[in-house]
Amino acid sequence: xxxxxxxxxxxxxxxxxxxxxxxxxxxxxxxxxxxxxxxxxxxxxxxxxxxxxxxxxxxxxxxxxxxxxxxxxxxxxxxxxxxxxxxxxxxxxx
Numbered sequence: 705x706x707x708x709x710x711x712x713x714x715x716x717x718x719x720x721x722x723x724x725x726x727x728x729x730x731x732x733x734x735x736x737x738x739x740x741x742x743x744x745x746x747x748x749x750x751x752x753x754x755x756x757x758x759x760x761x762x763x764x765x766x767x768x769x770x771x772x773x774x775x776x777x778x779x780x781x782x783x784x785x786x787x788x789x790x791x792x793x794x795x796x797x798x
Contacts, residue, residue, distance in 0.1 A: 726792035732785025734777050743774055745781035750789075752778065 728749045735741035742761040746754040755778065761770060 723793060723796075726789055726796055729792055730785050730789035732781040732783065732788060734781035734784055736773055736777050743777045745778045747778075747781045747785040750782075750785060752781070 730747075730749060732747040733744070735744040741756070742758045744754075744756045745752065755774070757770070757774060761773070765773065
């Protein structure tokens with residue numbers, strides 16, 4: 705641990721920069737069926753980047769079932785992004 709204030713500040717700034725980098729690099733991807741996705745979500749840096757819902761699903765699923773399936777996929781993509789962020793932070797010792 706640094707003993708002078710300048711070194712302590714630089715060490716703290718580096719940890720913050722590493723944490724920001726981990727947050728910006730985190731990715732979460734989830735699909736309802738990986739082999740033939742009907743709904744897929746991609747979360748980058750904690751933000752929903754892409755949401756794909758196939759026309760097959762949109763035309764055949766009742767609205768409530770489509771909403772529930774979409775919500776589940778998006779939620780799991782966010783959880784996958786969170787897990788990736790934790791992995792990156794651990795690798796960076798943040």
